[in-house]
Amino acid sequence: MHSFVDSPQHDWLEQSWRRSQQAGLDEQHVPEHVRLEQDQLVLRQYQAKHLTAAVEQLAVPLFNQMFAGTNSRLILTDGEGVIIGAWGQSRFEQRLTSIALESGVCWQESLKGTNAIGTALADQRFVMVVGDQHFIRKHRFISCSAGPVFSPSGELLGVLDITSEQKVHSEQTRMLIQNMVQLIENCLLCQVPNGKIRVDVAFDKQLLNSGWQGIVIADEAGHVVAHNAVAARLLDHRRMLGCHIDALMDNSLKTVSRSLVPSGELVFNCQPIQKAETVPRSSPVYSPSCPLHFGDSRMEQAWQQACKLINKDVSLLILGETGVGKGEFVKQLHSQSQRHTGPLVAVNCGALPQDLIESELFGYAPGAFTGASKQGYQGKVRQADKGILFLDEIADMPLAAQCRLLHVLQEKEVVPIGCNQPSKVDIQIVAATHKNLDELVAQGLFRQDLYYRLNGLILTLPALRERQDCEALIAAIHRKHQTAEQHICEHLMTLLTAYHWPGNIRELDNVLRVASLLSDEAELLMLSHLPQHIAEPLLKQEAGGRAETATGKDLRTTISDTLLETYRANKGNISKTARMLGVSRNTLYRKLRKLGIS
Ligand SMILES: Nc1ncnc2c1ncn2[C@@H]1O[C@H](COP(=O)(O)OP(=O)(O)OP(=O)(O)O)[C@@H](O)[C@H]1O
Known part of the structure; x- marks a missing residue:
């Protein structure tokens, strides 16, 4: 074993190498890869779509700016260490493929030995593993910094990692990962259900917008429903959940400013949560310079x-x-x-x-x-x-x-x-x-x-399926085929963006062309307009994602749901509902009667 493991600074490393040996790994041999089937991978990517969207919106632009043109990749895993997304130089991607640092492969420490992703998961903290510190010899051409991402309720959602060629990596990379994780966790915080009010807190006005501030989220009545670790530290309040924010702020002004920074006072910024604070499904990273994409x-x-x-x-x-x-x-x-x-x-x-x-x-x-x-x-x-x-x-x-x-x-x-x-x-x-x-x-x-x-x-x-501009691309191809003013309904858009599209844009193009023709110029393009052979796999995928197979929800039930949703959205207006669904009024009456609505 390397000499650094004797150093007390490297306790964590020594322990990690021990665990790697105990897992039966041999540093001379590349262990067998545990790789998910494509279907399982797509499912995991779908389940982590909010996390991925936050990474794309907040971390990818930063990464692109700092690492443009270098041999580096930004990698996201789920909570089990399976790589579900990666961004950065494609030439370096091919080098990483040689050690299976690629989508679908699991990088837990027990499978791959000491590595930033696996060790960050095992230790649940930020880790930098540089070159020779990797347990497996073949992994030593890279250096990686990784940190765990937690949900507002403390659940481990995944690991964010920057992997570079050894010479590109520095202490700054670790700081950057920490910063990115903080931004992502703050963003997820603003998406908690019932979150209506956001209170930012810091010791200095200038830190209120820094990404390093404390954040407390409250419901409409002002009761705290979530907060980040910085807020817990600043407000010195271990059990904030359920407290009223007024009481919290009052209390902290009286006590915290004295106990933590004798000369300072906490500053607060209170604001309603805007819709824009939740991450949109697809978030353009670049303004595209060619007509082939919309921000991928x-x-x-x-x-x-x-x-x-x-x-x-x-x-x-x-x-x-x-x-x-x-x-x-x-x-x-x-x-x-x-x-x-x-x-x-x-x-x-x-x-x-x-x-x-x-x-x-x-x-x-x-x-x-x-x-x-x-x-x-x-x-x-x-x-x-x-x-x-x-x-x-x-x-x-x-x-x-x-x-x-x-x-x-x-x-x-x-x-x-x-x-x-x-x-x-x-x-x-x-x-x-x-x-x-x-x-x-x-x-x-x-x-x-x-x-x-x-x-x-x-x-x-x-x-x-890997594109960041999927939704905009779907909308553009749909515009090309629509024969009248028509929009894709939200449910169908969710299904289309989550689908794995084995035939890629060619398949999407065909599906939207046929669906547009079948929709008879309805105002909304819906799942019911898709040919059966594509509607079924779309639904199956969704059912897999939401574990709805257990309830046996089939295509017909979903179409009925869509019909009812539209009927209710139009406050029972038959003509409008029929027009939106692209069916005749008689057909709509018949279908509603079947559903017990006369
Ligand atoms: N950016 C795009 N926007 C809209 N349509 C597109 C776009 N890219 C490709 N398409 C459409 O998708 C279909 C497939 O495209 P193309 O033939 O270029 O793919 P390919 O990768 O060359 O496929 P193959 O490997 O099978 O030859 C074509 O109908 C094309 O018009």
């Missing part, structure tokens, strides 16, 4: 990086699940680039028959092979001259074509089939895939030299 930090970062390199002689490789919008990204990039007056030629390597790819891409001389056209064929590479060649599904390109493509990239010339005369070309190549090229290279299915040529800059576009 990963999309913005990808866009900014791509824009910097698209006019340089550097190939771009775009990664991302199917349907995340890789093709759309390239279209926008082309229109922004200096090559916008040149062509954008897109080739889907997965859609072309394998034996035709070479002739399609590189062209051929007249009569080069049986069945070849008499005029010959220019090929996509030469068609893209002075423009951009977008090679989608590059992983599906056969090895022979890969070899020719490498030649094009290196020599800036193409030799059509049946020709021995090369033609010069001036193209920018952008490739995309949803497959893991590292694995394909390891299996010998993708040329390593070509991989290195293509990945001048790797950009990973986030899956729809």
Whole structure:
């Protein structure tokens, strides 16, 4: 064991290493990962959506400002140490993937040995674990600071962590995490049910807005329903819950100012809780600089990086699940680039028959092979001259074509089939895939030299379920398809934003197009307008989240609930309810009768 464990300053570390050994871990070996199934992960992310929203609103902007361009990631786990969200540099994300510091994986200390997330969970306090202090040798290239986040009632909600390459990390990082956690806990405090009045308290006026002030939340009648630890300390009142705030303030002015700071007096700021203090479901982090997103930090970062390199002689490789919008990204990039007056030629390597790819891409001389056209064929590479060649599904390109493509990239010339005369070309190549090229290279299915040529800059576009601007994106796609003034009802929006969307934006786009057509121009787009095959999984997911499966709530009951909700919201006005639901008055009468309302 390292010598630092003998130092009394490192008691916690010594204990943590002991626990790691007692858990049967061996520092030389990377332990097996405990990884959640995608469905379970989505469920946990949904359950923690308020915490995630607070992190996105309060911590991510701070993190982006302090760590822009460095090898660092902001990581959020749930109360069991399972990573449910991560933000920051995508290139570093790939390095962290090598030790499974990624969504869905559990980082409890007993599974991973001493690490900031696991040890902060075990000790329930802020922890900084630097390089060699990690128990597992393979983890020692990183340094991490982490702190537990508690709910207003003291329940451990999760851990917030900043992981960096060792040299980037400093004591300031630990302070930053503490600050972020405090902001998040204060924000959650303002969301307690019945919280109507907020009292900020500090010894100095200037500290009232610092994020380090005491906060007391009271209900409409003035009785305390929640407070933070700073308030408990400042007001020296161990059992504040239930007390009236007037009494609390009076009492503290008389006693606390004398007992804590002899010369000082507490200052208070009392205000009603504004709706804005609760975190909106999606909170834009950036004002977007491209039409592809509405405030998603990963999309913005990808866009900014791509824009910097698209006019340089550097190939771009775009990664991302199917349907995340890789093709759309390239279209926008082309229109922004200096090559916008040149062509954008897109080739889907997965859609072309394998034996035709070479002739399609590189062209051929007249009569080069049986069945070849008499005029010959220019090929996509030469068609893209002075423009951009977008090679989608590059992983599906056969090895022979890969070899020719490498030649094009290196020599800036193409030799059509049946020709021995090369033609010069001036193209920018952008490739995309949803497959893991590292694995394909390891299996010998993708040329390593070509991989290195293509990945001048790797950009990973986030899956729809990971995007911070999900709600705005859903609304925008819905606007594109709606045939009359229509809004998505709140319940449906909640279901759509929580869904895991395996087909990403492509799937969402289809669902909203069909639903808009089925809604017959109703004022509100509702769950009942969605095709059954998508409504059911949406509900199943919600039922999972709220453990409602036990009550056997099915699609029909939910539709009835929606109908009743709308009927009541319209104070029994049949015409308005029918219009909003997009059904005829007769159908509405029939449905209401069935529900016992005549
Ligand atoms: N930002 C966006 N806003 C609205 N629609 C979008 C956006 N991005 C993509 N789409 C739509 O989603 C669908 C899928 O997009 P695209 O083909 O670019 O995805 P992809 O990642 O290239 O998919 P694949 O990997 O399967 O080729 C298209 O219909 C596209 O118009």
